[in-house]
Amino acid sequence: MHSIKQLQEIIVKAVNEIDYPAQPKELYQPIAYLMSLGGKRLRPALVLMATDLFGGDVEEAISPALAIELFHNFTLMHDDIMDNAPLRRGKPTVHEKWNASVAILSGDVMFVKAYKLMIQVRPEILSGVLEVFNKTAVEVCEGQQIDMNFEVRQNVSIAEYLEMIRLKTAVLLGGALKIGALIGKANAENADLLYQFGENLGIAFQLQDDILDVYGDPEKFGKQVGGDIICNKKTYLLIKALELAKDQDAKTLELWLQQTNFDTTEKVEAVKGIYNRLNIRQIAEEAMQQHATKALQALENIDVAPENKSILLGFAEMLMAREN
């Protein structure tokens, strides 16, 4: 078994060693650029942890782990165009630094590169691994589309929101783990349980994101606290507040959502005040906890020695306790 730190070192080293062709440079420089911006590398680490959990050969899981990280960054490159995002990890996005055409085409070739790395698994599991990868990729796209649809919709329910984040964020954690499990020769039942662990952890992870955006420590958060409130992002917190707010709070919240000219600090404070009165933080934390618990139950039911699970357990706890 490897420690989280060892696995992350393996990933960082492997990411740094990815070789990109020199030409055409407009196609490959943006990929190298985006990949160099860092990030937590959670998803590839999950592939390795899953292989390790079942006593598989971690070396064998490196290419598929890189495939998952490339796929994730491909979705970021394309999502950033669609969301018109100027920054990614504090640096100019690819469509800002180059242009939208470059970001579209570099993203496409990045996706192929992901497949090229993914097919380096053992022939006997290739078909199974690709089934998981394809299903995950489709769902991530569906999640992004539903998220964009939410932006122009009036009413979004909590159930719809949870389904959206399941698709957009959580299935990739589940998929990464399941692919690692297949490499580690897990049986179908254990692989599915690990998928459930990842899926629920992913939902909890996104809920944590929503909470941190409002209640994070500005010193540690790394982004502007209240960013979601400022741009009316339909997060778990806002949807729940819209569901629960009555009378004056409901009116005030509606007013802030319609405001186009405002002082951002004032808006964040006002909306946060409503959240506080409605106990939104606690409700969101309970929802997060529920999914974390489901994740841990799935992990517990996996049929391997309990001591092997300690790394994934520690990883889940680290994710839930994070401050950025």
Place this chain on the structure above:
Amino acid sequence: MHSIKQLQEIIVKAVNEIDYPAQPKELYQPIAYLMSLGGKRLRPALVLMATDLFGGDVEEAISPALAIELFHNFTLMHDDIMDNAPLRRGKPTVHEKWNASVAILSGDVMFVKAYKLMIQVRPEILSGVLEVFNKTAVEVCEGQQIDMNFEVRQNVSIAEYLEMIRLKTAVLLGGALKIGALIGKANAENADLLYQFGENLGIAFQLQDDILDVYGDPEKFGKQVGGDIICNKKTYLLIKALELAKDQDAKTLELWLQQTNFDTTEKVEAVKGIYNRLNIRQIAEEAMQQHATKALQALENIDVAPENKSILLGFAEMLMAREN
């Protein structure tokens, strides 16, 4: 053996029967729309013809053939955004009918759908088929990038142009045929020869496109004759003319290329006049013929009964004799 007509009927039927999920509709309707606009379905037909050539089971080749057609249409969907094209097959492009975000994301999911169909080959050839598909996909992206680079470059050589069209257009014909060959249990040598046939046929096909754009019969061409001249597209004809033109012709050609305000008919006639004086049509036809001959030589060298080759031979002749 099947006739071309039979194979095309199989393809048309299979394309019509592709099942797209209902939701999110912004993701799947554009795919169904683009696929419904028709087109020659050359590439999927090539997959079936290649399988048939080696006595393979054509039924087995249908899913990979659809994968090739979906991949081709995915590249069209994304290229049309980059090229800012308003029309595709005479109908609004996806980014025009919906918007660029929809065209990006629908294209992405279309690409995954292509992989989903491609992995339905026999397990023992899966890895080989995906290697061809991935390599082809990367090269098509590279070709598109190089084509975009040409738009803003002053000098492009004939050799560079041929390499660009090889990547952007020809390798997909080669790839489609090679995948069909693998399904038909061709040996490596025959599969490579068939790839060369497709690659050279693809280059000849694109040169034919360049020629038709200027010398096509307006009644049969289906598009505006001279479209490439109007927008200064660096085709084989223009690059060759720039290489050969001297004195007054060179000056006149340069002037037309720099003109921003002009009568389109006048420009087309003037540039065509220069092409005629320089014998450009004949030179281009010779280049096309050269690649067609290389293609037919490769086909001839394939180790199967000559009568089995008649369909691919007929197909190549049909492509070279086409008027649109």
